[in-house]
Amino acid sequence: MNKFQSAVVIVLVLAGFIAGVKILKTPKQASINLQEARAKGNPEAKVKIVEFVDFQCPSCAYGIKFLKTFFDQHPNDLYIQVRYFPLTNFHHHAMISALYSECAARQGKFWALDDLMIPQQSQWSQLISPDPVFQSMAQQVGMNMDQLNNCLSSDDARKVINDEKSLGQSLGIVSTPTYFINNKMVVGTKSLQDELKTYFPEASK
Numbered sequence: 001m002n003k004f005q006s007a008v009v010i011v012l013v014l015a016g017f018i019a020g021v022k023i024l025k026t027p028k029q030a031s032i033n034l035q036e037a038r039a040k041g042n043p044e045a046k047v048k049i050v051e052f053v054d055f056q057c058p059s060c061a062y063g064i065k066f067l068k069t070f071f072d073q074h075p076n077d078l079y080i081q082v083r084y085f086p087l088t089n090f091h092h093h094a095m096i097s098a099l100y101s102e103c104a105a106r107q108g109k110f111w112a113l114d115d116l117m118i119p120q121q122s123q124w125s126q127l128i129s130p131d132p133v134f135q136s137m138a139q140q141v142g143m144n145m146d147q148l149n150n151c152l153s154s155d156d157a158r159k160v161i162n163d164e165k166s167l168g169q170s171l172g173i174v175s176t177p178t179y180f181i182n183n184k185m186v187v188g189t190k191s192l193q194d195e196l197k198t199y200f201p202e203a204s205k
Contacts, residue, residue, distance in 0.1 A: 037105035037106065037108060037110050038081060038082040038083075038101075038105050038110050039079065039080065039081040039082070040071070040079075040080055040111060041071065041075065041076075041078045041079040041080050042075070042076050042077070042078070042079055043079055044079075045076065045077050045078050045079040046077055046199065047074075047077055047078050047079070047181065047182060047196070047199050048078075048079045048080075048081075048181075048182055049067070049078065049079070049080045049081070049179055049180070049181050050081050050083060050179065050180040051063070051064075051067070051080060051081065051082050051083065051177060051179050052083045052084070052085040052164075052168045052173055052176060052177065052178045052179070053082060053083070053084070053085060053176055053177050054084075054085055054086050054087045054091055054094045054098075054176045054177075055086075055093075055094065055097035055098060055101060055117060055118070055121070056086075056087075056091035056092075056093045056094045056097055056121065056125050057087065057091065057094075057176045057177065058121070058122075059176065059177055059188065059189060060176050060177045061118050061121045062189050063177040063179075063188075063189040063192060064114070064118050064177075065118065065119075066189055066192070066193065067080060067192075068115075070196065074200065077199075077200075082101075082110070082114075083164045083167070083168065084098045084101075084102070084160075084161040084164040084165060085164070085165050085168045085173060085176050085178070086098045086161060086165060087175075087176060091125070093124065093125060093127075093130050095158070095161065096130060096131070096134070097117065097124075097130065097134070098161045099151075099152055099157055099158065099161065100113065100117070100134045100137075100138065100148075100152070101113060101114065101117070102151075102157045102160055102161060103143075103147075103148050103151035103152055103157055104138065104141070104143060104148075106147075106151060106157075107143050107144060107147060107148070109138075109141045109142070109143050112141035112142075113137055113138065113141050113143075116137040116140060116141065117134070117137060120133070135148075171185070172185065173185075175187060175188075177189060177192070179191075179192050179195075181195050181196070
């Protein structure tokens, strides 16, 4: 492991510890680890992926769809965690989509909302306000709407998103999607696919 990879491990571990402390200090969220709510797969898997995304980014949507299919093929060999990196200078709905995702995570509905939000990205990204669409999606996945709206208006959820973006920037991220595969940074879905082939040679056949 080189110095950069070691630094990545240290930063991600510290970020997880800090997030855990924040959760313990917030009684209403004590039952949910917010990072684990945005993770899936086998924690002991041979391939661990930390995915920094902007939910309005078309390349991110492609990457999320690809990883979903790949995960379905290798459920025991992958562990995926999602982190926020909203490119608000380019995508007007980057922050609001991240907020809905974070609030869904706090109700254990992150992946369910993701499964609705990403396939419809090209539709809601064109709207002046995607709130009605996101509200409808939240109802479809069974979210508590009062809790959702309280979360959306809170400073805490926004701070989590901004803190994760700051973490990404400290790791050298400038664009999305960016992945850390077993602590190695890869940028873009093509690089993701190529890197995964080194662990799963049969995927290239």
